[in-house]
Amino acid sequence: MTKPTITIKICCGTMCYIMGGAELHLLKEHLPAHIAPLVKIEGASCLGVCQDDNEDRPPCVMINDELIPNATIQKIITHITKQL
């Protein structure tokens, strides 16, 4: 069996959840079949992006150690595809 090489941490904080993060929890169902076995999806408590005064907006996810702000399912898939 293929070992997951990518870990995605979805922020489950309040801001991320109401700004579209709720949909990201369904990410597993949207991953293409060839990518799904390589990805491990986890929940994370607030990653703190909403507290910073920068351009990064919730919802956000961490793909391995990289923070992805304004995350959408499509944006995450594109990002993973690039890394593979």
Place this chain on the structure above:
Amino acid sequence: MHNQRFFIEAETYQEKKANQRVCGDACLSRKLKDEDRLITVLSDGLGSGVKANVLATMTTSMALQFTAKNDPLERTAEFIMNTLPIDAKRQISYSTFTIIDINCLGEAKVVEYDNPPLIIYRDGNFYEPSKEVRTLTRPGGRRAKVSYSCLNLKKEDRIIIVSDGITQSAMGTPHFPFGWESDGLKKYIRQTIKQNPEISAHQLARKIVYRASINDKGHLTDDATCHVIYCREPRHLMIATGPPFHENCDSLLAERIKNFDGKKIICGGTTSKIISRELNIPIEVSLNNPDPSLPPVSKMEGINLVTEGILTLGKVSRLLEELTSTEIKGNGPAEQMVRLLLNTDEITLMAGTRINNAHQDPNLPVELEIRRNVIKKIAALLEDKFLKTINIEYL
């Protein structure tokens, strides 16, 4: 309700007569916080359906108000009998009542009029208090016998009051030609408590009404109401929600949670991170969420429930407001919290007052209320509607 010796849990369960839209019995309890006093009234209105419900509701409200104001019970009973509307068919106004008034020392004053006699369960037996019977004159010159009794409640005592729909269930069956009666009910109570000595007031009330319904083969022939008062060791719960205003209070909050003797809930992402950091307990966030309208619950060792903050509290407040019984459907984060809250007697709310700047954007949904307001609302509901004892500590 709490007094120095034990906590008093008071719960009602009722079912309406088969094919009726509303229950013709009413049961009301009120906790007078300043006096540490609990008043409960159960009333059965004449007949069944809406008319009976109106009579019973009027009786319970009046009896509760008069008792709370310490009016003489004769006056209360007389006033109720003179005020109730007269039934057009039978030309009488009638409803039964049982009033129980428990003070801060655990002394209970009981007034009973035409309901099945109240049952006191103590140390595996049934205790019979001495009763004084007085006669009152009802409108139309009819005489009514009202009984008065006093008792000193002890820890582990249970008081059970029922409407006659319970004691008269099964009437006419070969087993119980005259109904289940108080003897049948007592036998069932003894057996149920023997099987589960810590059965809660709510569970016992529900079991008794279910049994009455079974006695009537699932079609109750009268409205059935059971109210149980249980004096016991209080169950404690602490909720930590919101980060403390001063960061140097973080360790204090964590210590309070760690050393608390009872169930523990952490409500809020930042709060759980603070406690995780201070106590060195990792947080595991689960993505399995039975309620997609709220962020999922997390797990921390030694904590019974870890949830998101303000959205979950908002839903808890809505659920508590809408609940009409203590039955909760669903297993989302808010439902889990409500279940824990209702299975507790004394709740300590540790409310952090630091404002989350990210939540102050006017473009965000209105559900992001100020935490303190939601907490106050939840505390008021738990206190007034569910008779819990609440302590709020702001940090």
